[in-house]
Amino acid sequence: MGEAVLVDGVEIEPERATISLRDRSVLHGDSVFEVLRVYGGRVFALEEHLGRLQQSSRIVGRVFPCSVGKLAEEVHRALRASQLTEAHVRVLLTRGVGGDGLSREGVRGASRVVWVRPITPIAPAVYESGLRVCTIECGFEGLAAELCRAKTSNYMPRVVALARAREAGFDDAMLRDRDGLVWEATASNVFAVINGELFTPPLSGPVLAGITRRAVIDLARELSIVVREDVLTESRVHSADELFLSSTIRQLAPVVVVDEHEVGSGVPGPITTRLLAAFRRLAGDR
């Protein structure tokens, strides 16, 4: 109880669940995944997450291993086995063993893993006081930009960006391209409130189609907030009235400092707070 792992549909004791050292996921980060949350026993947006896993698979050029329905059934089965009602779920498609160096020729033995475990609570201070975030330039050109639309295990630029942000005394980093456009944070989508309107970068850019992002846009429209899927220039980010990051794990995390600028009055803003409350109601988070 408390944790469960299925590998290719077979339940395995979590301590015994391993991936081969030779798997390309380990060697090259050649795998795709999803992170989901369970609220009150219900998996939030399961279909959307599995749809995005299919999309990530297509982008990186791999065959999806089974039907979406079968994978959904495995998520439910793992959740039942864990007996958790509040949980973190990771669905991972490894790439298998073989190939010649980076080449995928001759690869075999890809696995699908469903891993359910307790959710690590986010510090309440994140929502009460907000985050301090810096901007860091990160390559967003050509293939690298295309791959931002897939959720792959290859997070190295973002891992290093987060480490550098932390070393500089910030909580997270927002990533900008060389023209100064901000696209995402290290593992979240980015929103800005400017003159009462909600801005977020468009999915035509180097942006993951966040499941939380989608829900926030829909909720904002229901609350009659104008939504603009438009680029976030550095000047928009630095002069925004409110800023927040969205992700499955952190939901909506207010940002109160960006680089050397205070955001609004330096506390989580009213639109962010309203949207966070609406999101929690939607997700069934009590």
Ligand SMILES: Cc1ncc(COP(=O)(O)O)c(C=O)c1O
């Ligand atoms: C790069 C990146 N962008 C955006 C997100 C937010 O996506 P979601 O709301 O589906 O969790 C994530 C989530 O981990 C991410 O890794």
